[in-house]
Structure formats: structure tokens, C-alpha cells
Amino acid sequence: xxxxxxxxxxxxxxxxxxxxxxxxxxxxxxxxxxxxxxxxxxxxxxxxxxxxxxxxxxxxxxxxxxxxxxxxxxxxxxxxxxxxxxxxxxxxxxxxxxxxxxxxxxxxxxxxxxxxxxxxxxxxxxxxxxxxxxxxxxxxxxxxxxxxxxxxxxxxxxxxxxxx
Amino acid sequence: xxxxxxxxxxxxxxxxxxxxxxxxxxxxxxxxxxxxxxxxxxxxxxxxxxxxxxxxxxxxxxxxxxxxxxxxxxxxxxxxxxxxxxxxxxxxxxxxxxxxxxxxxxxxxxxxxxxxxxxxxxxxxxxxxxxxxxxxxxxxxxxxxxxxxxxxxxxxxxxxxxxx
Numbered sequence: 001x002x003x004x005x006x007x008x009x010x011x012x013x014x015x016x017x018x019x020x021x022x023x024x025x026x027x028x029x030x031x032x033x034x035x036x037x038x039x040x041x042x043x044x045x046x047x048x049x050x051x052x053x054x055x056x057x058x059x060x061x062x063x064x065x066x067x068x069x070x071x072x073x074x075x076x077x078x079x080x081x082x083x084x085x086x087x088x089x090x091x092x093x094x095x096x097x098x099x100x101x102x103x104x105x106x107x108x109x110x111x112x113x114x115x116x117x118x119x120x121x122x123x124x125x126x127x128x129x130x131x132x133x134x135x136x137x138x139x140x141x142x143x144x145x146x147x148x149x150x151x152x153x154x155x156x157x158x159x160x161x162x163x164x
Numbered sequence: 165x166x167x168x169x170x171x172x173x174x175x176x177x178x179x180x181x182x183x184x185x186x187x188x189x190x191x192x193x194x195x196x197x198x199x200x201x202x203x204x205x206x207x208x209x210x211x212x213x214x215x216x217x218x219x220x221x222x223x224x225x226x227x228x229x230x231x232x233x234x235x236x237x238x239x240x241x242x243x244x245x246x247x248x249x250x251x252x253x254x255x256x257x258x259x260x261x262x263x264x265x266x267x268x269x270x271x272x273x274x275x276x277x278x279x280x281x282x283x284x285x286x287x288x289x290x291x292x293x294x295x296x297x298x299x300x301x302x303x304x305x306x307x308x309x310x311x312x313x314x315x316x317x318x319x320x321x322x323x324x325x326x327x328x
Contacts, residue, residue, distance in 0.1 A: 004317040011289045011320075014270055015261050019182035023200045027178065030208040 069107070097138035097147060104153075106132045114161060125158040174211050181220070184290040185227055190259050191283045192231035206230040221297040224287065228301060273323040281316035288313055 108131040114124045132153045139146040185207065189199035206226040260271040274282065287293045287301060298309040 004314075004321075007317055007320060007324075008289065010266075010270055011274070011285070014267055014274075014290075016183035016187040016290055017196070017259050017261055019178075019186060020196075020200065023182070023204060024175070024178065026200075026204050027174075027208060030204065031174065031211070 096142065097140050097145075099136070100139040100146065101135075101137040103135040103137075104132050105135070106130050115158065117158065124161050126161050128157040128159060130155040130157065174207075178207060181223070181291075184286070185223070187259055187290055188224060188283065188286050189227050189231055191279060191286065192228075192235055196259075198234070202231045202234055203227060205234075220291070221293065221300045224291065224293065224297075224301040269324065270320075273320050276323060277316050277319055281312045281319065284309055284312040285316045 110129045112127040112129055115127045116124050132155060133150060134153050135148065135150045137146060137148045182203070185203045186196070186199050189202040189206075190196070193199040193202060206223070206229070209230070210223050210226045259275070260267070262268045262271055274285065277285065283302065284298055287298045288295075293301065295306045295309045295313070298304075299306045302309065304312075
């Protein structure tokens with residue numbers, strides 16, 4: 001027995017004030033709303049994703065792909081100038097939209113060497129293959145709306161070769 | 165460990181622990197109504213995580229955390245009022261139900277204790293936590309918890325001595 005046993009016994013006899021009925025009802029209502037809110041005014045902590053590195057890796061891959069495409073584009077700049085200069089005719093007007101522009105981007109060109117076509121001339125020709133992307137834009141003058149269509153094009157050009 | 169998740173179980177548990185939880189929450193609140201809000205938030209949060217009823221230390225830690233959060237939310241004014249009210253029962257509603265003059269004196273003596281001693285006494289006497297559990301709840305060492313308890317009982321004896 002310690003010196004305080006008597007005092008502790010007296011303290012134990014002292015009873016805390018009772019809980020109001022209203023508090024029990026409020027708690028019951030809070031539990032009833034369990035499906036509506038996950039916690040009592042406290043939002044659940046978002047779970048950390050274990051595969052967070054995937055997002056980083058995917059982002060890095062995207063940046064790398066853009067860099068490769070960009071470098072290929074700049075390597076083909078002289079070809080681009082020639083190709084843009086030979087842009088095709090703009091398509092006709094459609095449903096209030098008028099052709100507003102055509103852009104042709106050459107992002108790859110290959111010299112495939114000499115070929116001998118089976119036509120009457122029999123003369124050798126140099127075959128050049130271009131991979132391009134054409135972007136056609138239509139615009140409605142009244143509403144200001146515009147439509148932009150982009151599609152890939154592969155061109156094969158046969159150039160006559162003269163031997164001198 | 166016993167897991168209590170059903171409606172009846174939380175009611176049984178709350179009926180047993182509610183008054184002592186409120187008494188504990190009163191350490192940081194200015195009124196019984198504020199203490200009830202704190203207990204509601206903490207109890208619902210605790211039960212939704214489906215902790216064991218035997219792990220009562222976590223429940224008291226949740227009450228303390230909810231009370232401190234509330235103090236922070238309500239800002240300096242409420243903190244000042246709460247600090248003014250702690251240690252002085254003049255403007256507070258009674259936190260104990262008393263049956264005679266002796267108990268009234270004892271309740272008043274408890275209210276005169278410093279807050280850090282009072283919360284240890286509340287947890288020890290009316291919530292029946294061990295010093296190890298009290299140390300966890302209040303984030304202090306077991307020795308500190310035991311010392312504060314001893315100082316509190318000494319202080320109570322001194323306060324009550326002239327009346328004995």
C-alpha cells in the first residue's frame with residue numbers, strides 16, 4: 001500500500017459528469033452516414049502507388065521519342081524545303097468550310113538507288129522514297145471554326161538519270 | 165485481440181468510456197459542448213478504423229489529437245480562452261457529479277491541479293490506463309507520467325489537508 005491509496009480510493013468514488021443523450025445520438029448518426037463519408041470530417045490519406053516509377057519511366061520515354069523525332073526532322077530540313085514547295089492542290093470547299101492551308105512535312109527521305117523500269121524507254125532512273133505528313137486545314141469564315149486533318153503520306157519519286 | 169465493429173458494441177463501449185473520455189477532452193476545451201464535439205470526432209474516427217477495444221491508448225490518443233486539431237483550427241482566440249479556463253473552474257460547467265461536500269472539495273481540488281498533472285490523473289484514475297499507456301497517449305516517458313501522477317496526488321493532499 002502506498003501513501004496515496006486512501007486518496008486514490010476517494011478519487012475513484014468521484015464520478016465524471018455523464019454523457020448527454022444528444023452526443024450518443026450524434027455519434028449514431030455519424031456511423032449511419034458511414035457509406036457517405038469515409039471518415040469523420042477527415043479525408044482518407046491517399047495511398048501511395050508502389051509503381052510510381054512507371055509514370056516517371058513513361059514520361060522519360062515520351063521525351064526521348066520527341067527528341068528522336070525532332071532530330072530526324074532537323075536532319076531532313078533541305079528535303080522539307082523541296083517537299084513543301086511541291087504542295088498539292090488544296091481540296092474543294094465542304095459544308096461552309098473553305099480550305100485555309102496545307103502543310104507537308106518531310107521527316108524521312110531515302111535514296112534507293114537506280115531502278116530499271118519496264119517501260120519502253122528502258123532508261124535507268126533513281127528511286128527516291130519520302131515519308132511525309134500532310135496537314136490540311138479548313139476554316140468556316142462565318143463561325144470562325146476550323147478543322148485540321150493530319151495524315152501520313154509515302155511518296156516514291158523516279159528521277160531520270162543521264163549518263164554523260 | 166477483440167475487434168468491435170457492430171453497432172451494439174460501439175454503444176456498449178461508449179456507455180462505459182464516454183464520461184471518462186469527456187473528462188479527458190475537457191483538458192483542452194472550454195466547455196462541455198466543445199468536449200463532446202471532440203469526443204464525437206475522435207470516437208467515430210477510431211471506430212471506423214475498427215481498432216480493438218483493448219487498445220484504449222489509441223482511443224485516448226485520438227481524443228487528444230482531435231482536441232489539439234480543434235485548438236489549432238480555432239486559432240489564437242480560442243486557445244487563449246481555453247488556457248484561461250484551464251486551472252480555473254470558475255467559468256466551467258462541473259466535470260464531476262458529486263454527492264456530498266467532501267466530493268465537492270475533492271473535485272475542486274482536482275480542477276486546481278496544473279494541466280499536465282491533471283491529465284495524468286484523469287487517465288490513471290477515471291480511465292484506468294497504465295503508466296505505459298499514459299506515456300504513449302501523452303507522448304512522454306513512463307517515468308514522467310509516474311512523476312506527474314505522484315506530484316498531483318501530493319498536491320491534492322496538501323490542498324485537502326486543512327479540510328480533513
